[in-house]
Amino acid sequence: MAENKVLFGLTNVHYAVITEGTDGKITYSTPVAIPGAVELSTDPAGETSSFFADNMVYYEASANQGYEGTVNIAKLPQSFRIDVLGETLVNGGLAESANAKPKKIALLFEIDGDKKADRFVYYNVSVSRPGTSSKTKEDSTEVNTTELSFKATPRADGWIKWVTGAETPQDIYDNFYKSVVEPVDTPSA
Template identity: 50%
Template sequence: MADKNNKVKYNLKNAHYALITIAEDGTFSFVTPVAMPGSVSISLDANGEPENFYADGIAYYVINNNMGYEGDLELAMIPESFRTDVLKEELDSKGVLIENSEVELASFALLFEFDGDQKHIRHIMYNCSASRPGIEGKTNEDSKEVQTETLTIKATPLSNGMVKAKTGDTTDATVYGNWYKAVYIPAAATDTATTEGEG
């Protein structure tokens, strides 16, 4: 019988974002994920390390300090929808994007996947923020070189502690197939979360 489990992963693709609303009581809801075409690379490092509590001359207790992840998402070009939805740039009546220092950036879930030798591995980071991208470019020389754009992403835990999720070897086929249709919420967390359509 052939092994159906992935042995390797490669090729980032299918990045999506889904705006999140967090109420004062900690409940949260997501809108329908929106595609972010042109994924180039993602590099997220774990943020926070276990800390030892010492007593009786030994490491008496290890404190879990999972503060999420932080790193970069590189895209061919940041979609205009992400600029208006998340970075809160305003599209004026002439179709010009205006950046305003007075606005507060939005939080979002980040979804993406890697190819595998058997099937794609799909991920979600539940509570992300993005810093404004820099402006970078250079003139053409002997050959044209594509200039990518990079978002610095910070993924932090939700009020119920959830940080991320990913599909595995035995993920339910319906859950796997609907990964980009609605943000996946584990059954144990559904009482603090709802999924909304785009409004």
């Protein structure tokens, strides 16, 4: 299959909660859909530092600390608020406690392309609690969205993200949202 020339759109945002074992090994829950994806953007995190000698840049080092980003969702589902943010269902409503411990997640999503959608997974994501905003209805209805700020940092093994490509095996592509794909080559059949 040929590579995409362009990418556009956003769909199929999912999260998978991380569980860390006593040995430090992490596992992921089955990905859960977050419907209503509006926008997602990331910026690289980390710096480049230069060491000068002999009147020039003698050595340059860069630190890849992952990404910082935001994702806008039409309305954050209750499952995400409970599973990830640690809110509690009380009397049919959600209660937030200062003692809640948010959980890290893998963040999965896809961006469509002219040939085939690219599917992304960020492996070690921390999200910030979202705020609330709204305004009065005027002549037309303006839909509110929820913005989540997040940081995708390297796992202990160094992996940050993985993106499907033109040579991704069809079974991995088709099962992308059934479990978090690890960055390990699978043997050819």
